[in-house]
Structure formats: structure tokens, C-alpha cells
Amino acid sequence: EFGPSGLLVSPVSPNPVQGLASFELFTGSPGTAEITVFDVAGRMVASIAAQELTAGAHAYSWMVPEQVSNGIYFVRAEMNGMTAVSRMAFEDAPLSIRRRISALGTNSSNMPERPI
Numbered sequence: 001e002f003g004p005s006g007l008l009v010s011p012v013s014p015n016p017v018q019g020l021a022s023f024e025l026f027t028g029s030p031g032t033a034e035i036t037v038f039d040v041a042g043r044m045v046a047s048i049a050a051q052e053l054t055a056g057a058h059a060y061s062w063m064v065p066e067q068v069s070n071g072i073y074f075v076r077a078e079m080n081g082m083t084a085v086s087r088m089a090f091e092d093a094p095l096s097i098r099r100r101i102s103a104l105g106t107n108s109s110n111m112p113e114r115p116i
Contacts, residue, residue, distance in 0.1 A: 006026075006027075006028040006082065007025070007026070007027055007028065007077060007079050007080070007082040007083070007084045008025070008026040008084050009023055009024075009025055009026075009075055009076075009077050009084045009085060009086040010023050010024040010025075010026070010086065011023070011086055012075060012086050012087075012088035015088050015089060016088070016089035016090060016091045017064060017088050017089065017090045017091070018090075018091055018092070019063065019064055020061055020062070020063055020064070021061065021062045021063075021064060021075075021088060021090075022059070022060070022061045022062075023059075023060055023075055023086055024057055024058065024059050024060070025053070025057070025058045025060065025077050025084075026056070026057050026058075027053050027054075027055050027056060027058070027079060028055055029055050029080060030052070030053060030054050030055055031052070031053065031079045031080040032050070032051070032052055032053075032079065033049065033050070033051060033052075033053045033058075033077055033078070033079040034047070034049070034050045034077070034078045034079070035047075035048040035049045035050075035060065035075065035076070035077045036048060036075075036076050036078075037062065037073050037074065037075055037076070038073065038074045038076055039071065039072075039073055039074075040071065040072050040073075040074075045068060045073060046062065046065070048060060048062050048075070053079070062075075064090055068090060069090075069092075070090055070091055070092055071089070071090060072087060072088070072089055072090075073087075073088050073089075073090055074086065074087055074088070075088065
């Protein structure tokens with residue numbers, strides 16, 4: 001539950017993901033957030049961010065690496081002793097689509113936070 005000191009990860013968009021995943025992290029208080037992606041077996045696939053955040057909404061984007069297989073994944077945020085999770089499905093996009101997304105300036109696996 002999201003309250004004054006809570007933590008929430010919004011649904012990932014689009015879902016299913018075909019290259020670029022976007023989501024928001026809502027924090028009720030400031031602190032150090034760690035945002036990671038895990039597969040259904042519990043293996044960490046990526047570390048998206050580990051940074052100090054203010055209370056409020058924070059938007060993130062993650063370019064799914066080419067070596068990631070189709071399937072179900074979880075974006076997990078940990079902050080101030082709390083954990084929040086959002087589920088996403090990944091369907092491999094054709095290489096031509098991935099190249100177009102990369103050409104838009106999103107060619108990094110770890111996109112920086114952009115405040116809302």
C-alpha cells in the first residue's frame with residue numbers, strides 16, 4: 001500500500017515490452033532506491049538505478065538488452081526497508097525496431113532518471 005512513507009512501482013508500459021520499458025517510481029519519503037529487474041527464476045537481469053531520491057514521482061526507461069529472452073520479468077524497487085514490484089512481459093522486437101529506438105537516443109541499458 002502506498003502511504004505517506006510508501007513505495008510504489010507503476011505498471012510497465014508498454015506491456016508486453018518490445019525493446020524499451022518505461023515505468024514510474026513513487027516514493028513517500030526521501031532515501032536511497034535500488035531498482036533492478038529479475039526473471040521468474042529470481043535471477044537478476046539488470047540493475048537500472050541505485051541512487052538517492054526525493055519524495056515524489058520519478059520516471060525511468062530501460063532498454064531491454066538483446067540477450068534477454070522472451071518471458072515474464074519483474075521490476076523491483078527497494079528503498080527505506082520497503083519493496084515494490086511491477087510485472088512485465090518481454091517479447092523480442094525485430095532488430096529493425098530496436099535500431100530505430102536506439103537511434104532516438106535510448107541506446108543505453110541504464111537510462112537516467114528523469115523527474116516528472
